[in-house]
Amino acid sequence: DTAVSQTPKYLVTQMGNDKSIKCEQNLGHDTMYWYKQDSKKFLKIMFSYNNKELIINETVPNRFSPKSPDKAHLNLHINSLELGDSAVYFCASSQASGRGEQYFGPGTRLTVT
Amino acid sequence: GEDVEQSLFLSVREGDSSVINCTYTDSSSTYLYWYKQEPGAGLQLLTYIFSNMDMKQDQRLTVLLNKKDKHLSLRIADTQTGDSAIYFCAEISGGSYIPTFGRGTSLIVHP
Numbered sequence: 001d002t003a004v005s006q007t008p009k010y011l012v013t014q015m016g017n018d019k020s021i022k023c024e025q026n027l028g029h030d031t032m033y034w035y036k037q038d039s040k041k042f043l044k045i046m047f048s049y050n051n052k053e054l055i056i057n058e059t060v061p062n063r064f065s066p067k068s069p070d071k072a073h074l075n076l077h078i079n080s081l082e083l084g085d086s087a088v089y090f091c092a093s094s095q096a097s098g099r100g101e102q103y104f105g106p107g108t109r110l111t112v113t
Numbered sequence: 114g115e116d117v118e119q120s121l122f123l124s125v126r127e128g129d130s131s132v133i134n135c136t137y138t139d140s141s142s143t144y145l146y147w148y149k150q151e152p153g154a155g156l157q158l159l160t161y162i163f164s165n166m167d168m169k170q171d172q173r174l175t176v177l178l179n180k181k182d183k184h185l186s187l188r189i190a191d192t193q194t195g196d197s198a199i200y201f202c203a204e205i206s207g208g209s210y211i212p213t214f215g216r217g218t219s220l221i222v223h224p
């Protein structure tokens with residue numbers, strides 16, 4: 001009964017392709033996030049959704065489009081993949097009214113060749 | 114914007130104490146956190162401290178908060194090889210539920 005799950009765990013694809021990463025949380029949280037972690041382990045927030053509404057959209061290329069069909073799911077679709085998109089992508093969730101601690105998924109390692 | 118700073122690396126010998134330091138700029142921080150990331154895994158909350166506290170102890174972990182200097186530290190007593198990981202400092206300020214993360218400190222524990 002994993003709290004925050006992501007699929008796939010590994011994704012290898014060629015430049016120019018379109019791919020999606022799925023995320024689900026069973027914690028009943030109202031807020032979900034996507035983070036990108038680069039090869040130096042720096043963690044950068046990309047998007048935040050609260051109750052299915054986009055709250056934060058950091059300076060991310062519009063090739064990245066999050067979709068939240070319901071509070072428990074936040075998927076990330078990436079169009080026209082580029083070499084620089086290679087990274088580990090983490091989904092996370094939290095309860096906005098709580099202490100703010102975040103629960104992270106196991107990550108999706110995306111490699112663009 | 115607000116900033117959270119950490120040194121990138123710390124190397125200690127097994128059995129010694131480790132102290133990981135963090136500084137932040139937001140004076141309205143309410144909660145401060147330490148997350149641990151093991152290789153190939155996501156971040157996991159290790160501990161947190163509320164801004165009106167100076168210290169929090171949890172088994173081998175001691176968190177110290179100096180609000181005046183905006184300095185947070187994590188001390189791990191009797192460091193073990195299993196403590197080798199990246200430790201992220203993070204803070205949340207009043208009115209926001211989105212944390213600001215530091216860049217992480219890689220803790221290397223050698224025999």
